[in-house]
Structures are given as structure tokens and as C-alpha cells.
Amino acid sequence: xxxxxxxxxxxxxPDGQKIASGTARSGVTITDILSKNxxxxxxxxxxxxxxxAVAWSPDGEKIMSASPDHTIRSWNATSKHxxxxxxxxxxxxxxxxxxxxxxxxxxxxxxxxxxxxxxTGSGVVTQQxxxxxAAQTIFVAALSMDTGLLVTSDTKEGIAWEIPxxxxxxxxxxxxxxxxxxxxxxHSRPKVxxxxxxxxxxxxxxxxxxxxxxxxxxxxxxxxPFAMAAxPDGKLLVLxxxxxxxxxxxxxxxKGHELTTSDMRCTHPxxxxPDGKLxxxxxxxxxxxxxxxxxxxxSVEEARILTSHVQSRLLTKRTRFLVAAPLx
Numbered sequence: 001x002x003x004x005x006x007x008x009x010x011x012x013x014p015d016g017q018k019i020a021s022g023t024a025r026s027g028v029t030i031t032d033i034l035s036k037n038x039x040x041x042x043x044x045x046x047x048x049x050x051x052x053a054v055a056w057s058p059d060g061e062k063i064m065s066a067s068p069d070h071t072i073r074s075w076n077a078t079s080k081h082x083x084x085x086x087x088x089x090x091x092x093x094x095x096x097x098x099x100x101x102x103x104x105x106x107x108x109x110x111x112x113x114x115x116x117x118x119x120t121g122s123g124v125v126t127q128q129x130x131x132x133x134a135a136q137t138i139f140v141a142a143l144s145m146d147t148g149l150l151v152t153s154d155t156k157e158g159i160a161w162e163i164p165x166x167x168x169x170x171x172x173x174x175x176x177x178x179x180x181x182x183x184x185x186x187h188s189r190p191k192v193x194x195x196x197x198x199x200x201x202x203x204x205x206x207x208x209x210x211x212x213x214x215x216x217x218x219x220x221x222x223x224x225p226f227a228m229a230a231x232p233d234g235k236l237l238v239l240x241x242x243x244x245x246x247x248x249x250x251x252x253x254x255k256g257h258e259l260t261t262s263d264m265r266c267t268h269p270x271x272x273x274p275d276g277k278l279x280x281x282x283x284x285x286x287x288x289x290x291x292x293x294x295x296x297x298x299s300v301e302e303a304r305i306l307t308s309h310v311q312s313r314l315l316t317k318r319t320r321f322l323v324a325a326p327l328x
Contacts, residue, residue, distance in 0.1 A: 006293045007282040009054045009065075010271035013077075019271070019280055020063050021295050022051025028065050030077065033278070033297060041065070041075045042082060053096055057103035058146075062120065064106060066094040072108055074120045087123050089116055095138060098147040100164050107147055107163055113138050115150070117164050129166040131159065142182040142192070145232070145274060149206075151182045151192050158182070158194060160206040170206035180225050185234035187276075193237065195225050201237075203254065214256040227268030231300065232276035240268050248284060266296050276300060 009022040022028045027043040028051050041063065043049050053066040062083060064074045071086040072094065090110040097108035100117070105126065109115045113132025118125045131152050132138050140153040143163075150161040153174065160170040170190070178197040185191045190206035199219045202211040216225070216239060226242035236259070237252040249266050251259045266281035273279075283294040 006285070007269055007295065008051055010269045010280050010295075011054045011056055011063075012271055012273040012278070012280070013056050014058055014060045014274060016273035016275055016278060019295070019297070020054045020056065020065075021280075022054045022065055024050050027051060028054055028063065028075075030063070030080070031295060039080055041080050053094060055098040055106075057099040058101050059103040062099065062103065064097060064099065064120070066097050066108070068093065070094060070110065072097055072106070074106075084121050085123060087118060087120075089118070089123075089125055090114060095141040096143045096150075098143050100147055105164070107143070107150070109138065109141050109143075109150065109152070111138055113152075115161070115166055117166065127164070127166055131161065131166075140179050140182045142184050144184040145186040149184055149190060151184060151206075153179050153182065153194075158192075158204070160190065160192065170209055172202075172204055172209065172211065181228040183228050183230040183237075185230050186232040186274075187234065191234065193228070193230050193234075195228050195239070197224060199223060199225065201256065214254075216250070216252055216256050216258075218250070218258050227270060229270035229272065231272050231279075232274065236300065238270050238279070238281075240270075245286070249281065264296075264298065267293075272300070 005023050005025040007021055008024055011020045017033055019031050020028055027049040028041040030039045050068050051065040052068055055064050061077055062074050063077050064072055066072045070090040071088045073086045074083040076083050092110040092112035094108055094110050099106050106120050107117050113130050115129045115131045116125050117127035132154055138152050142151045148163055150163050152159050157174055158172045159168055162169045179194055180197055181195040183193045192204045194202040194204055200215045204211040224242040225239055227240040229238045234254055240249045265284045267284055271280045277300055278297055279300050280297045283296050285291045285293055
């Protein structure tokens with residue numbers, strides 16, 4: 001895998017034993033975390049080898065991936081063969097997609113604000129909603145692990161949608177500062193983390209409409225959040241800083257306190273296992289002799305141990321965050 005074939009998206013299987021990784025040129029690979037065995041999904045066209053989003057069905061039997069040509073394809077996770085024809089009802093870049101709890105239907109959202117619910121076998125659209133209230137452009141979108149909550153934003157407001165009803169359940173007015181990222185805390189739904197361009201973030205409770213203000217500590221004025229993820233229990237936030245070559249990814253608690261200046265170097269995409277025990281990301285290309293991007297998987301348990309030590313200042317700034325070896 002070359003730098004041109006960087007990792008683009010990650011998704012753990014429901015049981016946390018496998019992970020699907022999408023790339024820019026080689027399609028989607030399924031990796032068994034314990035054995036490290038890899039299997040490639042069968043790509044029938046070059047247009048499907050660039051994966052922009054990937055998701056597992058709740059029953060673990062199917063995988064879907066989105067492509068830049070605005071299509072989505074599903075695969076049998078065991079045989080690795082395609083299931084049904086490509087879904088091609090979107091007219092713009094697909095921002096997020098996922099299976100519904102019945103594993104036979106899916107939800108997908110494109111940049112033009114079109115939210116579709118559809119049958120993954122037949123491709124029949126069962127529901128269609130336009131979620132953008134501004135210039136028909138969605139800038140930020142986040143889908144919960146169980147696909148029960150979708151958060152979207154334009155330039156003026158953030159909106160929470162109940163899925164699969166596609167019904168608005170909350171909205172929040174945004175400041176003049178650009179909203180860059182959103183992450184839903186799976187085990188604390190309906191709480192959502194909203195990260196802004198000035199290194200501040202909100203914890204938005206969609207059930208009350210209220211939010212708490214916080215700020216990522218230790219960042220300079222020119223540090224721009226480039227990617228973000230939240231652990232299932234909401235106790236760990238992962239933030240990548242654009243252009244930070246030496247230390248691209250930082251780890252914080254929910255108050256914005258940096259847990260450690262970890263020696264673990266990684267970049268987006270990020271993913272947590274459903275049980276919150278594992279964290280996955282891409283290696284930094286410059287760390288490899290051939291400039292390749294490798295899948296990196298770490299245990300999160302050590303971060304929880306580090307938290308109390310960091311808060312009591314018993315750890316040095318160069319404490320190693322996690323120690324497991326990257327998957328090759």
C-alpha cells in the first residue's frame with residue numbers, strides 16, 4: 001500500500017473480532033484481529049476500489065462501502081462476494097452510511113442533504129428526506145454506532161435526527177466559528193461532541209438541548225482539528241491536528257484535558273470497537289520505509305490506567321500510550 005493508497009475508512013465488526021479497512025485504491029480488506037489474516041472483498045469495477053465509507057451489518061453477515069462515484073455496494077462478509085447490484089440513487093458525495101438494526105435495510109446521507117433509507121437486497125428506497133435547511137449542503141455528519149441517531153450541520157445549525165424515522169428530535173444554533181467535526185458518544189446517546197475551528201468543543205445533550213463548553217488544551221492558535229472520534233463510553237476523545245507531522249494525534253478526556261503526550265503516532269481514519277476495548281487508526285506514512293499506511297490497532301485499557309496518573313502528574317510527558325504492535 002503506497003501513500004496514494006492510504007487508509008480512508010475503518011469499521012469494527014459487531015463482535016469486535018474483525019475490522020474492515022477501506023483504501024483509496026485497493027478497495028476493502030477484512031482483517032481478523034487475533035490471527036491477523038486478511039481477506040479482500042471482491043471488487044467488480046475500478047470505481048469501487050476507492051472506499052469513502054464502510055460499515056458492518058448488525059448481524060455481522062454483510063459489509064457495505066461507499067465510493068466517490070456516489071454508489072454503495074454490499075458484500076457477504078463470509079464469501080466476500082457482492083450482494084445485489086450497486087445502490088446508485090445518490091447524486092453527490094456520500095458522507096456516511098450504515099445498516100439498520102434489521103440488517104436488511106440501510107441509511108445513507110450525501111453532501112447535498114439527501115437522506116435515503118433503502119433495501120440492501122433490491123435497492124428500493126423506502127424513505128427519502130432532505131436534511132439540509134440552508135444551501136442544500138451538509139458540511140458535517142455523524143452516524144451513531146447503532147444507526148439510531150444522525151447528526152448533521154450546515155453553516156447555521158446542528159440537527160439531530162431519529163433513525164429510521166428520519167425525524168428531527170433536536171437542533172442547536174451554531175456560533176460564527178466553523179464547526180469542523182461531530183462525534184456521537186455511543187453509550188451516552190443522545191450526547192454529541194461538536195468540535196470547532198478555534199479548538200473549542202461542545203458536549204451537546206440532544207434530549208435537553210443544552211450544551212457544555214470545553215477546549216482542547218495544549219494547542220496553538222494555528223492548530224486546526226482535522227479528524228475526531230469519541231470512545232463508546234465518552235471518556236476518551238481522539239483528535240488529529242492538521243499539519244502536525246511530529247505529533248499528529250492527541251488524546252483527551254471529555255473535559256478537554258490531554259491524557260498523555262503519547263509516543264503512539266497515528267492518523268485518521270479512527271475507529272473504536274463496539275465494546276470500547278480497542279482503538280484503530282492509520283500509521284503515519286513517514287514512519288514506514290516505503291511510505292505505506294498500515295492498520296494500527298491498540299488496546300484502550302492502558303489509557304484508562306494513564307488517566308489518573310496524568311491528572312496527578314505522576315507520568316512524564318513521554319509516557320508510551322499503548323504498546324501493541326501494528327498489524328502488518
